[in-house]
Amino acid sequence: MTTYSPSARSVTPLLLLFSFAVALPLVVLSFYNHPSPTDDYCFANTSMRYGFWQSQQIYYDGWSGRFFHNFLVHGSPLTFGWYEGYKIYPIVLLSLLALSFYAFASQWLYNAFVFNTKLAFAAGLFVGFVATLTSLSEYLYWYAGMACYSLSSVFLLFLLAVLLAHQRRGFGFEPGHLLLESLLILGIIGSSETSMVMVMSVLGMIAFGELVLRRRLSIATLILLVVGAIGCYYLISAPGNAIRMGSNPNSRDIPLTLLSSLQFAVGYVARQIFLTPLLPLSLLYVPVAYRLTANRPLPTYLRIHPLLALLHGAVTVLILISLHFYAVGVAPAYRLVNLINLVFWLSWGYNLTLLVVVFRPQPESWQRFARPITIVALLWVAVAIGTGPVLPMAYGDWISGRAAQYDQAMQERYNQMAQVGDDTARVSPLSVYPASLFMEDVKSDPNHLWNRCWADYYHKKTIVLKDSPAPTAH
Template sequence: MKHPLIDRLATVIVILLFLLAYVPLLLLSLHNHPSAADDYCFADTAVRYGFWQAQKFYYDGWTGRYFSNMLVHGSPLVWGWYDGYRFIPALMATALAGSIYALASEFLRGESLKSRLVATGVLFFLVVIALQSTVEAFFWTAAIATYTVPTILTIYLLAVIIRWYRLQAGPMKWITALWAGFLVFASVGSGETNLILLILLLLTIVGYRLVFLRRFDPLLIWLVLVALVSAWLLFRAPGNAIRMGSNQAKAGELVKSVGLSFFWLARSMAEWLIKTPIIPFSLLFIPVARRLVRHGSSVRELFLLPAGLLTIVYLGLLAATIFPSYYGLGIPPFARTMNILFVFFALGWFYVLTVWVGWLDRRGRSLTLVQKWPAPVWLLTGIWLLGSIVFSKSINQLYTDWLSGHAATYDREMTERHRQLMTSADTVRLRPISVYPPTLFVEDIKPDRTHWWNRCQSGYYGHKVLVLDSTLTATAN
């Protein structure tokens, strides 16, 4: 039986962990600015040629990511709302937490509101401390549209799919199916990483229900059709061939790419299991998992799967997320891809764990580690948790940029630069920013006035030339 004092203390700790991860994202969001990398290029194209023509330019000339293209070509810069970028990171962090809560609420339907909130707080905390690139997850709009947005949509989609099966036949069920189709369309059209993961996941579920359960599922068939059509729209884009053509010398080795994908996955999982407290959290989660899979549980059917087969599928889906980097580019996945990979690793980890708990319970091999040795488990959790926070690169960056004042300095100097750029002149000479906090900064304009970033930014502000002049002092205009 759970001790009330321990239960309350655990809840307080989870709230603090959530705030530890969430609050600095909110505070640093206020210091965010558009990046010279891509943000101004998207905005300049949309302002110069119009929203839909900009879509066509990028679809034909660079990428088929039709939905993320729509987002970046409708950014706050396009509307002349420069300060709108100060809200984007906070919005993304809140939306991610909201999507996790939606999914947790479906899986923990029989549990209390507090349990669902605790699960959300733990998962959000795990995601933030494991980030390999905080700026690409929450602060750089171009990366957010291609990686963070479809990740949020995919998590929420899973919640909508589960919810659909609980609805009574009628208009609401039809509307929910259409809404799920839109979420698939938007997620697939945002980026290839989520596209591959989502299509394979849907095909896997359809295959399992057809082969093992002998069920024809109209919702899943509908979503697979939407996903395949959406993928066709993305891959048929003429711009894809242009964008992917630069690394063909290293790409295209199928067998080698598969092997490297599983190797990188094994290496990454080992690192995550050590550097995050997911193992002690898993031990504490086992009693909850046992309640979810017991007879009479309203969600028991969600976990009645072959545990071994599910584990193989789980690892295969994660490896498939890595595969495009090796096969298409011949290199390990970028940090922004690893951000996504960890999200689905963590969500899948607890799902697979619950299925294994149910499998063992049905065979009379109940796991009671926490009940038998609560003190050692809580002590292990505390030590592991503190170590994970101390050695978390993302947490250290967030708090260093905030508490050192670098974020505030960056904000002040970028705001002054924006004011200078709003003046009327053919040539504008800008001094370099004195600090580049890694949480907020991706790229700056270059000393080469013909560089693409310079040309995009000068075009957006109506200047002929932007010059980054290191000889200018901090007080120069």
């Protein structure tokens, strides 16, 4: 990302190499992916039994107001019996994620930098985010999780890119920009409550910046706030939300939520800073931020006081952490932490840029250290992603053959389930499963929801899991 020394010329190809190293096993593993007993079959059954539109109303009234998520899961490949779709959509999602990072990078840096710098910036973000996913399976390979959380992260990055492009044109009343922004906002809000907080935080920051610096709100901001408010209303007011919240006795405990969220946040921030490539990538980004903020006057979003931006980022991350404590009474699920990671990284980069605006050290004070800093930072990134949670697991599942064994075992199960005339399907537990792909199997209790949904999908009365040694986790 840096452009201030001969060694910096290697930053772009090396970050692209890191990106390839991260993406390669994820693409290969996609060809071994299968629908999960966790929710996938239940959504498909509802859609096949009651129809696509009626099933969404059933879920909206009876369980969840996530209207965009409901739209996607009730049109899943499983609904059409298209198992190959589960091998294709992870690749599509990964491609969209990479494209969204570049779209954001190209608009954030815009015409102040050449293509190579924008590409390096996007590659750094891609590597940092994907290589430190808390749960790879829930982000990339679980269809219900993709529809609820993963796609909203992609939409957020595209939204930021469109907002930046709109801002350069004065952030006025431009129907094309406003329509695209509104659709992205509604898609994000309709995905989950976590996504809702994510996007409303962005809109709130835009409105706050305009009020502080211009003493007024633009018509575009007002329109987007109204669109966001409408989306929030339909998400929060859904009858199903009250039913879902009421089913958990530990929900809505405010003292527990506040205390637990603060305790979780301390450990979370420490892990992000010291156990991810965040610091070395920040070192590579500082010279970029220095050049980005050189031209005056600065855009509105770069004239916010760093303390206010830091407070905004900290509050946003804390609220995202607290959502699961408030709703369920326990720490955020890994799929939620994946989204929190993205918000944390984006907020970190934004605040780092604002600090460069304020302090602006003279180039002479750090250019003589440019070469060793660049080399150390790149080595640090390589070590961080190589020892992180994703690469060892993904390459291990691929190279060891665990993913292939899992794929073969699932194909055998499908053949068994397709047999006619047997109302009870007795399946053996998987002898091995790839942790990068696998979430949950059917349960030993034939009345468990996952068993019943899988049985219904294949027109069986019950599915019984045979007594066998427990599968080996890797």
